[in-house]
Amino acid sequence: MIKTWMTPWLLMAVPFLGAALSLLLRTSFQRMKTSALLTTVASMLVVIGTPWALGDTLAGVPFLCLLPLTAFLSLLGQPLHRDNTSAWTTTLVLLGLGLGILTAQAPAHDVMLLILPGLLCILLYRYQSGATPETWRGLSAYGLSMMSAALALLLPTPASTVALLVTCATLLPLLPVHSGFIATLTGLPGNLPAFLVFLLPTVGFHTLLMLLPNLTGTTLHTVAILALAGAVYGSLRALIQARPLPRLSYAALAFFGLLWWYVADTGTAPMQATVYLSAAGLAASGLLLAWYAIRARYGDIDLRALGGLAYPMPRFSTLLALLALAALGMPPFGVFSGFLGMLLLPTFTPSGPFAVVMIVWLTASWYYTDFLQQLIFGRQRMDMRYDDLRQTEFASLVLLLLLLLALGTAPSRFFDSYIPTPPATVAMQEGTWIR
């Protein structure tokens, strides 16, 4: 019989076992990829099955399902190549860790939260061929994150709350500790950026939900200012990037900055915020996957070096246009619904900073449209050999779009997050961790 305390370990075990299995199958890329895909499906089934077996409420399950689903979609379109294999295994490890953090209670939660930036540090160090300033900044940010997580384990409240908030700010990116997030999206190989752009903010937001009741007015006010500054900064940086990866990373920073601002301004994190978080993460993930499809064909080239894909690559262009549409907050996709939903709640009152939020929102149409236009419109290059999306790439992007559509049109209560556990209220009873 499954006990409640087993849930996080069970959820972690499946991807970890899958990772081990995929390592055993590394001689055949096809088998390795299939095994990784099946592991994500198995994880999803465990996510759905465990509360059902326990007779628990299914609230939050769709939200949890998004994690293995994103892992599945990010893996699906990957070409079979030696360079990608380690990214597949790492995806499974990160998935396990992510599911563990989302479902475990303190102190296991806090320990895992310490491991995640540590793992990211290793990945960043491993995959950065040259010691670029971005890598070092990323490593410092994650180092700070680890240190804060460790301090949170040792210190009493409220110091531990502030320490955890710093960890949280490196995962769900907040100025000035956003460098790790940017370095992760721009520096890691294969499908990892597309998966991590969803995983890290989700984990960060989940932790923030736990901390929220303990945050003081001053802290929230400071966070709100930093969030607004981060959103503006992200927008400005996204505007001037010639390469897609930094542009998409800074755009994600701007959009997550808006979420930080909302939570700090209202002191609440409603269901609509979860929808917004998931949708912004998925849209960024979709764009990163789409760009990966281009990178796999032509390398990591400048945006200006390519163009006119609309006619030779119609499937790619259509999907990219729709993903950009979703990412910049157009209906009927989730980013728009989540954003509007948050603003319409009675807890929110329009005030001065709201004008800044609207400017950030508006700027997105500038850099995303430019990104789109440079890639798919304009003159087609005659010296390029165009190759439209393969079936798996096409399927992964279509499914992502459908997810974004579902987030935009389904009632938001379906996407309620897993009820977080405030660390202070954890108690031991009959050998099980309960809330």
Place this chain on the structure above:
Amino acid sequence: MSFLALVPLLPLLTAFIVMTGDRAEQDQNARAGLLPVAAAFLGSLIALVAVTSGDPVTIQFYDTASVANLAFPIGFYIDRLSAVMMVLITGVTMLIYRYSMGYMYQDRGYRRYLGMLGITTAVLLCMVSSANLVMLFVFWQILSWLLFLLAHNHGHAATLSGATNTFTMLRLSDAAFLAGIVLAYSLYGTFEFQTLFARAADTPVTLSLWPDLGWEMNGATAVTLLIFVGAMGKSAQFPIHTWLPRSLYAPTPIHALLHAGIINAGGFLLNRLAPLYGLSPTTLHVVFVIGMLTAILGATMMLTQNDIKKTLGFSTIGQMGYMIMECGLGAFSLAVFHLIAHGLFKGTVFLNCGNVIHKARQEPSFPPIDREAEESEFSNLTWSTGFLTTLLLPLVILLVTHGVLRIPLIDSQGTVIFLFFIWVTSSQAILSLTRIRAVASWKVSAAMLVTLVIVVFTYLFAVESFTHFLYPNPEVVASYFKAAALPGRLFDSLVVGTTVLTILSWVYLYAHAHGRTVKIPGWIDVFLVRLYVLFMNRLYLDQLYLKFGRIVTLVAHHLEKRLS
């Protein structure tokens, strides 16, 4: 009447028929695609008949109490205004679609174009029949995106920047619209039009803009001002009108739809929210000023353009300014009447414009040089008729209204506005006609008189009937005029000023046509030349926005450099 909810979906069927299937069968599919559009037109006519004889049709697929929890509160509210707009949209689309089947034949993007036409029509229909503010906004935004795509000619470099400019400008206004919706919901707690109007009227709210300085604003004013910025974008109002002339590389029939349908969205929005605008005289005055500026600047810029499409584009901007100005004066129904008339007229002109360009390309020739021959046919009869009719017209109108209809003009700005528009429109029509110098003079004179009769008849009876049709309650109409009433002296000055300007223009043109020199001080001549250059370059607004964009980019680069 639930089947009316299907009307907006029919053009989607057109898009589906056209965009799917084998490319070899595209002509056959295009012909089949016309049927759903025709059915939508028929459905719109049925809707018009239904709402004329009965109450508005309301179809809701959501619970109004929990609307905020739903991303898409889909519902339809078809009243007389919606039905009129639906008939206009589907009618114009049907004609454009049929025309495009020939005009775009064998074009590379034939299927995409017809499909987009279907989708745009569906979005427009959903927008005008929206049951609430959120649904209206959702389709409003989708329309912005569709405009971005429609304005594209993928291989043409200039079009790419034009399309980006279009989308950015429209998003700017959309952001303000969104802010207006959020504010409206936080103040009144509803999106449903009728409930919103009722709550806004019952519970006036005052917003504190800057508590320390004691700056306050009426809640309805804040909401309507923000939403008006949304309307300004779609209806190309100064200073965010620049997207319209820059989007002129799209296929010509698309311009017919754009100028006959899409651009009227601003006028529709103001009419849909007329009860809310009626609560805010300040906003109405702002609307009036923006409309007036757009009308003057748009018309002036039109006169200085040397490209047929740009000329028509600026003409539309001027007309949209007129339409918005009418709303600002409280004459909401007049704006709808105007947008229908202008839509039909401009649609026809644009559809013909393509043929003119084609013809000009096939038979290149220099402009006619027999200017002197034209001048020799100058007719005193033509000019005198025009001069006298235009000058005497205000007197005739005054006598008729004062003496026959017994309307107290001094107390009623609304009536004066209607009368004034009669005079200005007929003057404009007559001025336009007298430029046809080569035509025999008696024909022109007869045309002037006929125009005069038509314009006067249309305004006095048709507009009045249309106003009664859209707003059956005369008290409501009167309340809008009252809310929009300008201070007496200002209003009188405006009327007198415009009258003097029109008469002076006539005198100048008359003298000029006679070959007489009108003595103008030298500095005015220099000023006029400078003004001409300024307007020919469209007030350098495009460059100004470009500069602003560069400054933002520069700041961002500077920031990046400092932080790296």
